[in-house]
Amino acid sequence: MKSLRLVAKKCLGRSxxxxxRDVGREHFATLQAFVKSGSSVPVGRDGAVNISELARVTGIPKSSFYQNPDVRSLIATLRDAGEAEPAEKDTQASEEAIVSSSLVHMEAQQTQRLEGRVNSLEQQNAILVAENAELRRQLRDLRQQLARQDMMIDTGKRVVRPPEE
Structure with missing residues (x-):
């Protein structure tokens, strides 16, 4: 793995x-900056966002518009908000509102994912606490059994197991 990184560094000419994920975040930041800059979003004849032209203008690979969920949601927000209109209808305020609404939407999604993760971890913790209690009970029983066996060896008399509770 180490040699692969060294080869990649030499071939790519960067350290x-x-x-x-880092590259995806950079693409999203680039698209966000493009929308905030007030530049008109390229549209096709049918009024939909022209992904090919947008990829060419922003320098973001075309595949990122389909595979990166953040970029995809921003494009969907632009499409839903009617932001993909001809340049005459674009305004700086509406672009900022769309970007901020997409950020709020992404933060809400991230909050949902994190809450789900917390719930999952709480369930795992409850299971582990119950398992820990059971193992402690078993350890206590085994120690008592070992003590009875040691007493039997020392005295030669059978030690009766106490009744279960």
């Missing part, structure tokens, strides 16, 4: 190799 830092980025993972896909």
């Amino acid at each position: 830092e190799v980025k993972n896909g």
Whole structure:
């Protein structure tokens, strides 16, 4: 793995190799900056966002518009809000409102994911606490059994197990 990184560094001519998430975040930030800049979003004849032209203008790979969920949601927000209209109808205020609404939507999604993760961890914790209590009970019983066996060996007399509670 180490040699693969070194080869990548030499071939790419950079000292830092980025993972896909970092690159995706950069693409999203680039698209966000483009929308905030007030530039008109390219549209096709049918009024939909022209992804090919937008990819060319922003320098973001076309595949990112389909595979990156953040970019996809921003494009969907632009499409839903009618932001993909000809340039005459674009205004700086509406672009900022769309970007801020998409950010709020993404924060809400992230909050939902995190709440789900917290619930999952709480369930796992409850299971582990119950398992821990059971193991402690078993350990106590085994220690008592070992003590009775030691007493039997020392005295030669059978030690009766106390009744279960």
